Amino acid sequence: MTTTQIPTPPPAVGPRPGGGTGTDVPVVVGRPARRGFSWKTVGWIGLVMAAIGLFLFVLAFTRPTGSDIPYSTGNPDDDGGRAVAEVLGDHGVTVNEVRTVRAAFDGASAGETLVVTPHPAYFEPGQIEALAAIESDVVLLAPSLELLDAFTDGRVEEWYAGPAAPGGPQCAAPAARAAQDVRLETGLSVVEGTADSCWPAAAGDGFAYVRLQADGRWVHVIYDPSLIRNDTVLDGGHAALALWTLGAHDELTWLVPDLFDTTMLDGPPGGGEAGRGDGGDSGAPRPEASPGSVLPQGTGPVVWILLLTGLVLAIWRARRLGPLVTEPLPVLVRSAETMRGRARLYRAVGARGHAAAGLRASAAHRMAQRLGLARSADATAVTDAVAGATRRSTDEVARLLYGPPPADDGELTELARSLDNLESEVHRS
Amino acid sequence: MALTWRAAVLMAAGVIPALLWPSAGTVVAWALLVVVVCGVDIALAASPRRVEVQRFVPQSVRLGELATSELVVRNVAGRRLRGVVRDAWPPSAGAGEGSAAGGPGRHTVDLPHEEAIRLTTPLRPMRRGDRLAGGVTVRTLGPLGIAGRQHTLPVPGRLRVLPEFASRKHLPSRMARLRELDGRAAVQVRGEGTEFDSLREYVVGDDVRSIDWRATARRGDVVVRTWRPERDRRVLIVLDTGRTSAARVGAVGSQIGAPRVDASIEAALLLSALAGRAGDRVELVAYDRAVRARVQGAAGPRLMPAMAEALSVVGPVLLETDWPGVVGQVRERMSQRALVVLLTSLDPAAVENGLLAVVDQLTRDHQVVVASVADEEVAGMAVGRGSSSEVYDAAAAARGGLERTAATTMLRRYGAEVIEALPDDLAPRLADTYLALKAAGRL
Numbered sequence: 001m002t003t004t005q006i007p008t009p010p011p012a013v014g015p016r017p018g019g020g021t022g023t024d025v026p027v028v029v030g031r032p033a034r035r036g037f038s039w040k041t042v043g044w045i046g047l048v049m050a051a052i053g054l055f056l057f058v059l060a061f062t063r064p065t066g067s068d069i070p071y072s073t074g075n076p077d078d079d080g081g082r083a084v085a086e087v088l089g090d091h092g093v094t095v096n097e098v099r100t101v102r103a104a105f106d107g108a109s110a111g112e113t114l115v116v117t118p119h120p121a122y123f124e125p126g127q128i129e130a131l132a133a134i135e136s137d138v139v140l141l142a143p144s145l146e147l148l149d150a151f152t153d154g155r156v157e158e159w160y161a162g163p164a165a166p167g168g169p170q171c172a173a174p175a176a177r178a179a180q181d182v183r184l185e186t187g188l189s190v191v192e193g194t195a196d197s198c199w200p201a202a203a204g205d206g207f208a209y210v211r212l213q214a215d216g217r218w219v220h221v222i223y224d225p226s227l228i229r230n231d232t233v234l235d236g237g238h239a240a241l242a243l244w245t246l247g248a249h250d251e252l253t254w255l256v257p258d259l260f261d262t263t264m265l266d267g268p269p270g271g272g273e274a275g276r277g278d279g280g281d282s283g284a285p286r287p288e289a290s291p292g293s294v295l296p297q298g299t300g301p302v303v304w305i306l307l308l309t310g311l312v313l314a315i316w317r318a319r320r321l322g323p324l325v326t327e328p329l330p331v332l333v334r335s336a337e338t339m340r341g342r343a344r345l346y347r348a349v350g351a352r353g354h355a356a357a358g359l360r361a362s363a364a365h366r367m368a369q370r371l372g373l374a375r376s377a378d379a380t381a382v383t384d385a386v387a388g389a390t391r392r393s394t395d396e397v398a399r400l401l402y403g404p405p406p407a408d409d410g411e412l413t414e415l416a417r418s419l420d421n422l423e424s425e426v427h428r429s
Numbered sequence: 430m431a432l433t434w435r436a437a438v439l440m441a442a443g444v445i446p447a448l449l450w451p452s453a454g455t456v457v458a459w460a461l462l463v464v465v466v467c468g469v470d471i472a473l474a475a476s477p478r479r480v481e482v483q484r485f486v487p488q489s490v491r492l493g494e495l496a497t498s499e500l501v502v503r504n505v506a507g508r509r510l511r512g513v514v515r516d517a518w519p520p521s522a523g524a525g526e527g528s529a530a531g532g533p534g535r536h537t538v539d540l541p542h543e544e545a546i547r548l549t550t551p552l553r554p555m556r557r558g559d560r561l562a563g564g565v566t567v568r569t570l571g572p573l574g575i576a577g578r579q580h581t582l583p584v585p586g587r588l589r590v591l592p593e594f595a596s597r598k599h600l601p602s603r604m605a606r607l608r609e610l611d612g613r614a615a616v617q618v619r620g621e622g623t624e625f626d627s628l629r630e631y632v633v634g635d636d637v638r639s640i641d642w643r644a645t646a647r648r649g650d651v652v653v654r655t656w657r658p659e660r661d662r663r664v665l666i667v668l669d670t671g672r673t674s675a676a677r678v679g680a681v682g683s684q685i686g687a688p689r690v691d692a693s694i695e696a697a698l699l700l701s702a703l704a705g706r707a708g709d710r711v712e713l714v715a716y717d718r719a720v721r722a723r724v725q726g727a728a729g730p731r732l733m734p735a736m737a738e739a740l741s742v743v744g745p746v747l748l749e750t751d752w753p754g755v756v757g758q759v760r761e762r763m764s765q766r767a768l769v770v771l772l773t774s775l776d777p778a779a780v781e782n783g784l785l786a787v788v789d790q791l792t793r794d795h796q797v798v799v800a801s802v803a804d805e806e807v808a809g810m811a812v813g814r815g816s817s818s819e820v821y822d823a824a825a826a827a828r829g830g831l832e833r834t835a836a837t838t839m840l841r842r843y844g845a846e847v848i849e850a851l852p853d854d855l856a857p858r859l860a861d862t863y864l865a866l867k868a869a870g871r872l
Contacts, residue, residue, distance in 0.1 A: 298448050301448075301452060301453065302444050302447045305447050308443070308460055308463075309440040312436050316431075316432040316437055319430075319579070321513060321515045321566050321568060322563065322564060322565075322566025322579075323517075323581060327519035330675075330744065331747065332685055333676050334676065334680050334806065335676035335678045335686075335807070336804055336807050339807055340822065342829070343818070343822040343825035347818055347821040358831065359820075359823065359824050361827070361831055362828075363827075409817035410817070412824075413817055416823060417814055420814065
């Protein structure tokens with residue numbers, strides 16, 4: 001800052017109207033100041049970055065290795081599928097877990113197996129089409145009706161029919177014969193065509209496992225997915241059934257559907273319900289559904305412009321016209337605060353005796369003053385004087401002024417009001 | 430660097446080319462265009478550093494009155510200066526709007542080279558004490574008004590806000606009472622502590638006891654003596670600025686009142702105005718554990734400005750008052766008998782631990798008046814009967830009242846006068862007590 005005494009008054013300004021110190025006010029002229037580079041600030045930023053980095057590092061390495069998604073091959077919990085996947089891996093089956101329809105579509109091909117574990121949400125029609133277009137063998141665990149229809153061309157229906165009857169599969173499917181006895185729920189029924197239906201219901205019309213050939217591949221439908229759960233995989237012949245159906249080929253694609261999976265909403269590439277391979281008008285797959293494809297052309301650039309406008313607006317509003325001026329603020333303490341604190345304390349511990357004594361003493365003090373009693377007057381003197389002034393009985397006054405402490409808050413309020421009445425009578429007299 | 434709303438409009442105008450040629454290239458090109466336009470505008474704006482600024486602020490202003498802060502801004506940038514100048518003041522300085530919108534103390538300027546302009550910002554301070562001005566911020570805009578440059582110049586300025594002295598409205602009536610005492614009016618008061626003034630002829634109604642028989646014999650006419658109150662007594666006002674003075678009194682609803690020390694300052698001002706005109710020598714010391722303000726040796730017309738100046742910067746300090754230190758201050762200043770006015774609080778705990786232990790040392794040599802600000806809120810609490818919680822409040826207030834009465838009694842037993850009054854009443858009550866003591870010759 002360059003502080004100089006001005007030699008002459010500023011030309012365009014007349015003499016100052018009085019009431020200030022015009023002559024010795026320094027002129028302040030700005031100078032090209034640079035804001036100092038502060039290592040301290042850099043140090044702080046560095047420290048914060050390091051802390052965040054360390055946090056992420058710890059987070060990355062302490063994350064549990066298994067997942068907690070039901071039926072996932074990495075889930076070691078009761079509802080996981082890790083046991084079956086591990087055993088399949090030991091037998092030379094490559095298990096490839098996928099979370100999206102697109103990944104399943106790309107991963108599974110003819111001569112392999114695809115297993116669709118129970119899914120938390122319905123597939124979109126396009127996704128079901130895409131799945132049905134996969135040429136590999138398929139194992140469906142507790143499929144939805146739409147999925148079942150798409151894979152079996154409507155030849156199998158499902159309707160819950162209670163637990164399976166003991167006494168073997170009663171069918172010719174080799175997987176079922178290997179498994180023999182299972183504890184699964186049933187609910188599948190074949191309405192047309194030929195299929196192996198195994199483990200009929202103990203009472204009712206339904207089967208636990210159906211194997212059929214559709215579109216040139218084997219489709220295994222298992223009504224109850226508990227056979228691949230870690231907790232029930234060892235019950236009966238569950239393990240055998242699971243290994244037979246899932247391990248039929250060397251490659252197994254294990255689809256654990258994701259609630260937020262938005263891939264392949266438009267069905268398989270090539271369009272149409274004819275399935276995969278017969279379209280082929282262009283080699284490139286269709287772009288995935290995105291908000292851009294349903295909005296008019298040019299939306300993207302406009303949105304970008306608007307975002308940049310928002311940025312400019314933010315810069316405009318964020319730039320303050322000069323720094324804030326600080327000001328030491330005064331203390332704000334109410335004078336009655338201590339009184340209120342004491343009252344709350346009385347109330348919190350129910351100190352009715354204390355409260356009543358305070359009210360009584362202060363009323364007695366005021367009345368004694370009014371009646372001209374000496375400061376040293378004792379209880380009897382005060383009682384007599386007050387009783388005389390109000391024409392009440394001595395006992396009544398003594399009970400009011402020096403009686404037992406009130407038993408509850410209602411009595412305390414009552415006492416306060418009675419004291420008020422007594423006092424008003426004394427002051428009137 | 431600073432942008433204006435025009436920059437945002439320019440950026441938003443890019444929607445049109447983006448619709449005509451929808452591609453990422455359009456967006457990038459338009460963004461670059463905006464950046465270039467802003468850059469050109471910034472380059473063409475006058476330098477906010479090459480400005481001469483002077484600030485004119487009155488030395489002091491009384492609380493509640495209007496002052497003005499004036500800036501003289503002179504453009505020495507070598508080109509036309511267009512933009513905004515902000516005269517920054519802390520919020521409690523109560524700066525008013527300038528010619529530019531957006532906040533207090535902002536002015537639009539349009540200055541050719543080598544010209545100057547005077548910018549006036551009204552100030553209506555809301556609190557006592559020194560208000561220090563912030564810097565002067567100059568934001569210059571380019572010819573397009575899209576972007577500009579900004580710099581803050583440190584221009585010192587200080588406005589001292591003096592106490593309001595609202596209690597001066599009580600001064601005329603108290604002055605009239607003082608004149609009655611003083612023998613200028615018809616009523617004569619004769620008593621201890623008054624001194625002989627003059628002899629004059631007896632008129633019907635004069636006290637026969639005041640007849641000077643020797644002078645009557647000499648003159649052959651009945652002559653009475655007249656008396657006037659003693660003058661040149663010493664008055665020391667001790668303002669307690671310890672923690673109890675920070676408490677707010679006079680709270681109404683959610684609006685919190687003024688600190689206790691403010692009411693004490695009003696009382697101190699009225700008393701010193703009155704005592705100063707009565708011919709007594711008034712001194713003041715504001716003390717908690719150290720001297721915060723002191724007025725001594727000021728008399729006549731210099732007394733009240735000195736008082737206002739000294740009291741303007743006195744504020745509550747969150748420390749326990751050092752009462753032995755107060756006694757030391759009194760002893761140091763007052764060698765002979767004086768009226769010592771302690772402006773403090775009668776908070777029972779604080780009185781028992783502090784004042785009561787030392788008050789006898791003061792009353793031995795001086796006439797002591799303890800003046801305290803009472804709180805209306807506590808008085809209101811004492812009569813609450815609406816609910817059980819209100820009754821508990823009332824009980825607590827009753828207990829507090831009893832303890833305060835006990836403390837007052839103790840103080841009176843030591844020979845001190847005790848005044849407890851609501852904030853607005855304290856100043857006149859203290860003045861009345863002073864007049865009563867003066868009339869009784871107890872100074």
